[in-house]
Each structure stands twice: as structure tokens, then as C-alpha cells.
Amino acid sequence: MRNTLWETIAPNLTLLVISLAAFAAVIYALFLIGSRASVKWQGWLRYGVFLGPALLLLLVGLIYPALRTLWMSFMDKSSENFIGFDNYIWAFSIPEIQIVLRNTMLWVIFVPLLSTLIGLAIAYMTDRMKRAGIVKSLIFMPMAISFVGASVIWNFVYNFEPSENKPEIGLLNAINRGLGLEPQNFLLTPPWNTFFLIIVLVWIQTGFAMVILSAAMKNVPDEVVEAAMLDGASNWRRFTRVTLPMIRGTVVVVLTTITIGTLKVFDIVRTMTGGNFQTNVIANEMYAQSFRQLNYGQGSTLAVILFIGVVPIIWYNVRQLRLERTER
């Protein structure tokens, strides 16, 4: 019993027309009220019309879920009974979760540092280069690949073929074999496997860091650099004493943005190891607890821990932006 094309389209089309008409009617009504209201009322109306929907969406989409998650983190798995801090005690006492917290730390330390450092280096090196566009595009390209796509690609890079009689399809192990070295199962041995996963995110984020920092470097006035040059400052000194201090604010923004992104890392771990072999991180465990084991209490607790981890970074970021604004 297949519907004809028209039968499928008709209800949706009707709905579309009705909603468009309703939207037009609301706008018309607002203008009508606005034109007749007093000046004082018009001011209030303006706030209401422009802020109201945003506030409402913020309330529904952000504040309510956040409060509900907090509330659920104090409840049992089906959110029926209040169990106090039991979920938090669970999160900090069982050894598996301690590995999860340790790995998240490793990610948060290494990904922002490495991607910003490499991004900074490339940005500086390409700053006065001819045809820098080609280099930059190549390095920026991974940004355009989804995390899952990147993970699948890197899975092939790290692939390990146990049988010696079959061709090696993993890039790194093919090189290993070609050089006569023992092939390695890269994703299996902790804690190195976490670093092999970290490389994937660094690969993605370096392009982002490079582009932002490179733009900031373009804003460094040529006079300042030239003055330093005339004073006989070496290239390295010019970089550390002139360029870097002048783009400090941007470096902080890049660092914190990548840090927050890293705290949420989920796709890479889930796609490449599924959190096995001691590579699990908070976001992946949070998903597993909530949606695979349907333990909403423990899942929400991990979400709250993640949130608490992000707060200081955001606070620092906001403070830094404010400082910069007052400096100007």
C-alpha cells in the first residue's frame, strides 16, 4: 500500500502554507499593536519582540535541560528515587572511571598545547611566505572533515594485520614492515593508544589554530616588526618578544576554544576504539551510561562533572576578553 507522491506531499504542503500564514498574521498583529501603542510601550514591546524568543529558546533549550541534568544526577538510574551523592561517589571510586578521568586529563593537556604550538609555528613560518595559501589550505583541510570521517581515515593509518601472509593495509605498519620493523597494534596498548587518538584531534585542530593565529599575526603592525629588525633582534627574539605578546589574546582564545572542544571529545574515541583498551573519556562514558545502559543518574553525573570541568576555562576566557577590551 504505497502512497502516491501527491498523497505524501499534500499534508506537508498544507502544513507549510498554514504555518506561513500564521507567521504572517503574528507579524501583522505585532505591527498593528506597535503602531497604536504609546512611545513608552513601544520600547517595552521592542524588548519583548527581540529578546523574548531568544530568551524562551535559551530557557527551553539550555537552562531547563541543564537544571534537569543536575537534578537527575542526584537520582537513581530511572530518575525515580533521590539517592544524594551516590552517583558522584560512584564516579570517583570505581577504577574504570578513574581511567576515564585520567584519559580526559591527557586529552585536555595535550590537544590544545600541541595544536596551538604547531598551529603557531606554521602560522609564523608561512606569515611572509609566497603562495602561503596552498600550504595553509592543505593544513586547514582536516577541519573540513567530520570527526567520524577523520577517525575512519586514521583507523586505516593505524590498522594492524595479525597474519603475516596477508598484505598490510595500515599505512604506519606498512612502513614498519617495509623497514623490517615489527608491526605494532597501535590502538591496543595503553597508555600509548590514547596518544595515538590524540594525534587525530591535533591533526584536525591544528588547521583551526593556524588560521586564527595567522590572521592575528597579519594584524601586527609592520612598523613594530621593522623597528625590532633595525634594532638587530634575531628572528626568534622578534617572534617571542614582539609577535607573540601582540597576539597573546588570540592565543588564549584559541587555547580555550580547543580545550573546550577537547573536553567534549567523543566521536574519535567512539569510532576508533569504542572506549575499549583503556582509552575511554568522559563524554563517551556519559553517552554509554545514559543511552546504552539507560542509567540516567550516572550519565547525568558525568555530564555535570564535564560541565564543572568546562566552567573555569570559560570563566578564564571571558575574563581575558574583558581585560582586552579595557586595554583598548
Next chain:
Amino acid sequence: MRHFVRSRTMLGVATLSVAALALAGCAADDGAGDTATDVVADTDTDTAMAAGCEAFADYMGNEGETVEIYTTIIEPESTLFQESFVEFEDCTGITIEWNGDQAFEEQIAVRVAGGTAPDLAIFPQPGLLKSFAADMVPASAAVASSVDSNYTADWKNYGTVDGTFYAAPLGANVKSFVWYSPKTFADNGWSIPTTWDAMLTLSDEIAASDYAGTAWCAGIESGAATGWAATDWMEDLMLRFQDAATYDSWVDHSMPFNDPKVAEVISEAGKILKNADYVGNVSAIATTSFSAGGAGVVDGSCAMHRQASFLGGILVGDYGATVVSPEDTDVESGISTFYFPGVSADSTPALGGGEFVGAFSDAPAVEAVQLYLTSPDWNNAKAALGGWFSANLGLDTANVADPVNAVAVEILQNASTFRFDASDLMPGEVGAGSFWTEMTAWIAEDKADQAVLDAIEATWPAS
């Protein structure tokens, strides 16, 4: 992760059914073009030719009624189901409305709570069925006696909640399979082992021989569900080294997960899975996908591989295998299966899964449909359409075109015990959580047997 398990099975069934259709087309050899349309045409002519409806006498008297079947089974498998109902519908005047929905597990609760429960629901696993017992209509005496005579007691038991029989078994799948290449076995003069010890002896023999590959290959990688393939090993061996009652108490946690009886089972599993002489690189099993794990049987890099019936579809589709019957020993890259043996040749438990049909309405037409689905007539007709089998004792293996499915039906009919996949029945924390991850650690990190069992036991929910 129940969704995952089911969709994986579905994928296999889908691919198998395509293969079976192709096989059926070859067997018929009627020279006409498209095989799929052939099957449809055949059924239509059968219906038209049916002289009378004597076979449907039991289901008469409900003309004009409509019965809704709500299920997870969607296209393309649902087409074959609807085909199998045509004759029944023509004779009895009952219209069967097939309502397939992949969100069945969530939606069934919504529909029951909202007062729009379907007439019949096909539950993909007994655990889900149990939570709706209060809303279901107990099976009628006719359905119960039909199930008594057409299925083993284990199957009836999975449709029974607190002593009341509600849901009749429908389709089945079997996990107790060892995949092998009949040609490789014949070329090397190996014979199919009928006991666990004989299988270990054969493995030793293969490891010592100059056969280029390994005795076994395995793969348990499956993305976020990595480890489930290893839990299947545990379940199969649990049924073999312990009795069915112990298996049940293991599932419902009246026996702790770190009991010495479970420890015995995991050490037996380790005799193959963690034996480098048999499998080569043990830890690499954890990074080999479950589908690639079986590919070694096709290309000759290993002799045996334990996996459920759905694997055939994957090996045929992705690795160029041909499913053959055990007698076809001259087919290059031909694969077949033998029964994963028990401790003795006469102990033949089977591990698998299946669907159950429960009624939410007590109309006579609904009962008629429920009864018809338990009849050998329907089961044979449905199996003949390909890619499907059930545990119905009246099912004639001659009607099961696919050689692997035919073996599966034999296993089911000869099984001394039948048990459901334990990880599907255990609470999510264990069955879709620690059981998977700990079995993975057992293989990948060489975690000790007892440490694995203790860690799983620690995650069993308190209540």
C-alpha cells in the same frame, strides 16, 4: 544494546534472504527472468489454483475482520511475510495489516499506555514481552496446545510470564555454529568434531600440521558494541559445561557472575580464544571486526570460526564466499557450518534468539491469526519463500532452501536445550556494558579470568 543486536541480525537475514531467493530461483530453473518476481508469481498461481480452503477450516468464521500485526520486521522481509498470508486471507476473509516499525521497542510502550495497543505484537526478545504481561491477553487453549505440540518446552517458556502463557514463538535464529570450508577440511582429511574435546584435539592437529593458516580465527571488534562476539562464546560454553538451570540462574543473577562455575566456563573459552597456537595473535582479536574475523575461513587463512547464522550473508556479500552444503567439498571459497559441539556427542544445547507473538485483543479473528502462525502449514510455507526459519517442529528442512538455515533448523529440532542469548536478557549495565567491555579487556589486555568476572559482578545493578 538491543537495537544493535537486532539490526545486525536483520542485516544478516536480509542478505541471506537475497541469497536464498537467488538459490530458489536456480533450483526452480524455469528459465524466466527475474527470480524475485518468479516467487511472487508462483504464490499467486497457487492461490488461484487452491481448489478449496479445507486446510483453513480452523480459522473460519471471521470474514471481514482486520487484524493488525505490529512488529520490528520491515521491508524487505515484511514482503515475504505478507506473501505468506495471501492464501489465509483469501480463504478466511481476515485482512492482516502488517505494521512494521523500527522504533517498535519505544513505541509499543506508548501505544499500550495510550490505549491504542495493536491486535498482535511481535516481540523481538522475551525481556520486552515480560513488561507488557499485564496488558496482554493470555494465549487461548487452542494456541497453547498448538505450541505444545509444535515447539519444545523451552520456546513456550520464553513466551510465558509468571506461569501464564502469552506469546507464541515465531521466527528463530541460531548462534551455535562453527563456520568452516568443506573443501579445506576434505583436502586436509579433517573430520567434523562432535564433542568439545574432539574439537580441541582437531585444533591441536591443525596447529601441528603444515596447514598454512591457523586453526581458529576470531574477531570481536564492533565499534561501540565491541565484545559481544566474545560474550556469545561464553554463553555457548555456559550451556555446554553447566546445565540449563545454572544458565538461567546466571542470567537472573541468582548465581553471582564470579561464581566458580562461570570461572570454569571462561577458562574453557580461553583454551581456544586465548591460545596463540590456535588463533595466532590473541590481542589482535580485539581489533579485528566480527565480520572480518570470519573472512579467514573463506580465504583459507584459518580453519574454523564460531559465529551465528547471519554471518553467511556477510561472507557472501563482502568476501566472495559461497554457502554450500557440507557435502560440496570441491567448491573453492565455499563455506558451511557445523554444530558447535557439546561436552559429549549426545548433549546438544542450542543458543539463539527468536520472536514472540503476543495478543493485546481477544477477538476471535486475532486468535485465529495467532493460531495460524504456530501451524506447521504456515511455517513451511513461510520458510519455502526463503531466508527464514523457525523452531517449529513441523518445519520440514526440505522447505528451507539455504543450506545453513537447514542446519540451523536441524540444530533447533535436535537441541536438548534451547536458551536465549544471555547478554540480551541481562540488565543493560551488564548485557550491553561490562560484559562486553570486560570480555574485550580479557582478550586485549590479557586480563585474568577472575578479575574479569569480579569486574562484571561489581557492575550488576543492586535491585
